[in-house]
Amino acid sequence: RKEVEQDPGPFNVPEGATVAFNCTYSNSASQSFFWYRQDCRKEPKLLMSVYSSGNEDGRFTAQLNRASQYISLLIRDSKLSDSATYLCVAFTGGGNKLTFGTGTQLKVEL
């Protein structure tokens, strides 16, 4: 089982839709999680940090479920500019080891 797993998608949604991605992690000791956004041929950019049960920032909401070992990202009122790959990231080991999920591709269409 991979340490961090995501549905690769693509998720094709119309503009204005609400879309949710899930990410599961295998290490129950993981404490911190992050969602990054990556545009084609660009570097990943931090979208949200998830340290406790969840976090909300405008149209974006992240939830953490420790019992089931998954985190989710909800995007409301999708914009064309939200089209990107969303990477789920977890601290999975000692030191400063961050592990990335495979990423979920989102395409928002007119």
Place this chain on the structure above:
Amino acid sequence: DTEVTQTPKHLVMGMTNKKSLKCEQHMGHRAMYWYKQKAKKPPELMFVYSYEKLSINESVPSRFSPECPNSSLLNLHLHALQPEDSALYLCASSPPLNNSPLHFGNGTRLTVT
């Protein structure tokens, strides 16, 4: 604009060349990272430096040699690379506290011919 600066942005090198990738940050971060990313794949961790000491080496071939001259700089020396090493090389940094997010540079797109 990213606060982690990588140079060069693009690099083409032959298999017998020696080249170096450079990374610089001035955010006071004490952990610095090299990641490798192939197309349509997530970034893969290569090395982690913590307080200028190598703390993680993910079994990277010796043709990749990291160096951390000081707390702001991170280099990746390349020698005798293979065409399959062509990828986007990402540098990142994070604060001294554990469980802090990474800040990525723009990356160096490397092509090995």
